[in-house]
Amino acid sequence: MGANGGTSGSVMGVNGGTSGGRGAQAGNASSIQGQGGAPSLGGAASAGTGAAGTSGGTNSGAMTGGAVGTAGQPSAGSGAGGGRAATGAGGSGGNASAGQVGAAGNSSVAGAASSAFTFFAFGDAHTGQSADTNTTFRTAMTQMQLIDPLAVFAFSNGDLVEDSTSASWNAHDDALALGAFHTDVAHVDAPGRYLALMDNHDRGFPTERSDWFTLWSQHLPAQASLGHNGADGVYYSLRYANVLFIALDSIHPSTAQTSWLSTLLASSEAKSAALKIAIFHEPVYLCTSAHPPFADGLPWVDLFEKNAVNLVLVSHTHTYERTCALRQGACQSDGKGVVYQQLGPVAANNFRSFDMPNASVSGSDAAGKPRTDSYSCSGAGGILTTSKTNINDFCLLRVEGCRIIGSSYEVRTGNTTPFETWEVDGCR
Numbered sequence: 001m002g003a004n005g006g007t008s009g010s011v012m013g014v015n016g017g018t019s020g021g022r023g024a025q026a027g028n029a030s031s032i033q034g035q036g037g038a039p040s041l042g043g044a045a046s047a048g049t050g051a052a053g054t055s056g057g058t059n060s061g062a063m064t065g066g067a068v069g070t071a072g073q074p075s076a077g078s079g080a081g082g083g084r085a086a087t088g089a090g091g092s093g094g095n096a097s098a099g100q101v102g103a104a105g106n107s108s109v110a111g112a113a114s115s116a117f118t119f120f121a122f123g124d125a126h127t128g129q130s131a132d133t134n135t136t137f138r139t140a141m142t143q144m145q146l147i148d149p150l151a152v153f154a155f156s157n158g159d160l161v162e163d164s165t166s167a168s169w170n171a172h173d174d175a176l177a178l179g180a181f182h183t184d185v186a187h188v189d190a191p192g193r194y195l196a197l198m199d200n201h202d203r204g205f206p207t208e209r210s211d212w213f214t215l216w217s218q219h220l221p222a223q224a225s226l227g228h229n230g231a232d233g234v235y236y237s238l239r240y241a242n243v244l245f246i247a248l249d250s251i252h253p254s255t256a257q258t259s260w261l262s263t264l265l266a267s268s269e270a271k272s273a274a275l276k277i278a279i280f281h282e283p284v285y286l287c288t289s290a291h292p293p294f295a296d297g298l299p300w301v302d303l304f305e306k307n308a309v310n311l312v313l314v315s316h317t318h319t320y321e322r323t324c325a326l327r328q329g330a331c332q333s334d335g336k337g338v339v340y341q342q343l344g345p346v347a348a349n350n351f352r353s354f355d356m357p358n359a360s361v362s363g364s365d366a367a368g369k370p371r372t373d374s375y376s377c378s379g380a381g382g383i384l385t386t387s388k389t390n391i392n393d394f395c396l397l398r399v400e401g402c403r404i405i406g407s408s409y410e411v412r413t414g415n416t417t418p419f420e421t422w423e424v425d426g427c428r
């Protein structure tokens with residue numbers, strides 16, 4: 001256990017080794033599912049039951065999976081698939097049919113998925129900030145393709161670009177090709193999708209640009225069909241296999257967005273999910289004075305706690321840390337709480353320090369009642385189970401049934417060894 005003061009809850013630090021075999025995955029079809037291998041914790045990687053595809057997309061791999069009856073629900077079948085980098089040349093799925101795209105702002109991924117799959121998550125690319133930043137993001141993309149070419153998607157958690165100019169967007173898009181991630185409509189339901197959240201820099205920096213949403217939409221056309229996509233906010237959900245992903249917009253908090261979240265979490269789509277993962281840019285709990293806490297996120301935290309959200313991925317502070325399983329800002333010894341993984345900057349190099357031993361955040365809960373969460377960042381009872389700064393990093397997350405196994409990698413040319421592997425146990 002990666003315990004900090006004995007209160008790490010469901011977070012377990014797992015040292016060494018790489019996680020997971022690679023599941024076979026479709027190159028182009030929207031309804032093929034792969035069956036990955038069991039994750040390997042603290043040891044050598046295990047083989048998947050599906051043979052791994054490669055980036056060429058013309059390979060085949062035996063795989064389980066197949067037809068999709070209703071939104072996101074896998075059913076038996078068989079098929080063969082190519083790798084993520086395929087440009088439509090992957091194998092065809094067995095008895096595949098398209099899934100459904102939900103209404104009312106929710107999107108179920110068109111296509112089946114196994115209960116074991118991987119995806120990348122990172123934040124603060126800030127392309128356009130400097131030549132070094134652009135290079136670092138390209139390095140990270142190349143690493144991701146080396147580490148897991150079959151990851152089904154990547155979540156880019158805000159501050160994709162430094163200032164929302166065309167130059168910064170072009171630098172961003174150039175790098176994506178190295179990671180074989182796709183933003184186009186043709187890949188909206190295919191493996192290798194690039195799914196973005198937004199925050200302040202994506203609107204223009206240091207001042208907001210009038211054309212930011214036009215540029216955002218031009219460079220991220222596929223996700224326009226997911227949920228709410230407007231200048232007043234970009235938030236959406238998607239169901240993949242047994243996981244409900246909830247993407248929120250922390251630079252445009254609103255009662256409308258909170259109401260959408262509340263409705264989503266009360267839905268059968270949410271209730272039937274084995275795991276719920278939320279992702280947005282600004283952290284509610286933080287241990288650096290570089291930014292204020294995202295107090296407008298407290299109603300979301302309240303909803304997360306009441307609806308058994310397992311993991312929240314945040315960014316923004318240009319530090320890397322993870323909390324114990326939290327409720328009301330306190331570690332839960334039974335592990336039944338929400339783990340907050342702070343993604344370090346994948347490419348930005350203006351790192352911050354942990355300079356707040358104690359902190360609090362005040363706002364309101366989902367019902368509008370005042371709420372203040374006070375917490376310690378260090379020492380016995382501190383909420384952090386791990387913390388690092390001065391590091392560019394990204395995470396590969398493997399979903400295995402009701403468990404999430406995270407592997408965190410430093411951005412470094414050719415590096416395929418995680419500096420930390422960790423787990424969130426949603427089986428409790």
Ligand SMILES: [Fe+2]
Pocket residue numbers: 124126159316317318348
């Ligand atoms: Fe940032």
